[in-house]
Amino acid sequence: EIVMTQSPATLSVSPGERVTLSCRASQSVSSRLAWFQQKPGQAPRLLIYGASTRATDIPARFSGSGSGTEFSLTISSLQSEDFAVYYCQQYSNWPLTFGGGTKVEIK
Amino acid sequence: VQVLESGGGLVQPGGSLRLSCAASGFTFSDYAMTWVRQAPGRGLEWVSSISGGGGVSYSADSVKDRFTISRDSSNNTLYLQMNSLRAEDTAVYYCAKGRMGSWLTENWGQGTLVTVSS
Numbered sequence: 001e002i003v004m005t006q007s008p009a010t011l012s013v014s015p016g017e018r019v020t021l022s023c024r025a026s027q028s029v030s031s032r033l034a035w036f037q038q039k040p041g042q043a044p045r046l047l048i049y050g051a052s053t054r055a056t057d058i059p060a061r062f063s064g065s066g067s068g069t070e071f072s073l074t075i076s077s078l079q080s081e082d083f084a085v086y087y088c089q090q091y092s093n094w095p096l097t098f099g100g101g102t103k104v105e106i107k
Numbered sequence: 108v109q110v111l112e113s114g115g116g117l118v119q120p121g122g123s124l125r126l127s128c129a130a131s132g133f134t135f136s137d138y139a140m141t142w143v144r145q146a147p148g149r150g151l152e153w154v155s156s157i158s159g160g161g162g163v164s165y166s167a168d169s170v171k172d173r174f175t176i177s178r179d180s181s182n183n184t185l186y187l188q189m190n191s192l193r194a195e196d197t198a199v200y201y202c203a204k205g206r207m208g209s210w211l212t213e214n215w216g217q218g219t220l221v222t223v224s225s
Binding site: 042055089101 | 210
């Protein structure tokens, strides 16, 4: 099983700041890496797939990078609606696995 | 595109429950479908996936031999038959549509809560 490790667990930031979230895979997943955003009481929403491709209707301030085992999600200028929990997921191998999540909270 | 889960509720340990996911707005048989769960206050856990044609499926070890994923293209519905339920199966269960040609989960429903308790 591929273990996905996200860091940090919590990030306290101010609106307008640039933030970078990290995700590491225990073995290579090539570019089969997705990022999801989840707000309280809501279903997860796909942000990024293929490590760097934005999903439909996702604002350009969200960007993803990386391949193999090291990945990152960057939000260029944090908006109030971006405070949420972010999960990475690999879809390269079975079982599909998620990281433990990074909570982005207001500083 | 819409996927809508139903069938959740309170069930005793050892009991059974069948979840349904009604799909609309896309050609159901063209897309893989997946169940993902989230225990209260916890992260996301993949449960099971099935191919568009229904001939290929995968399940997490934690539910293998207890849960069965299936689909019915005649009524555009995905199912999850859950048997021998345990307290640790308590979670919100999400249904998700795959992206064309991929197991990636693209569109998610709002989820249905399953509570296993005596």
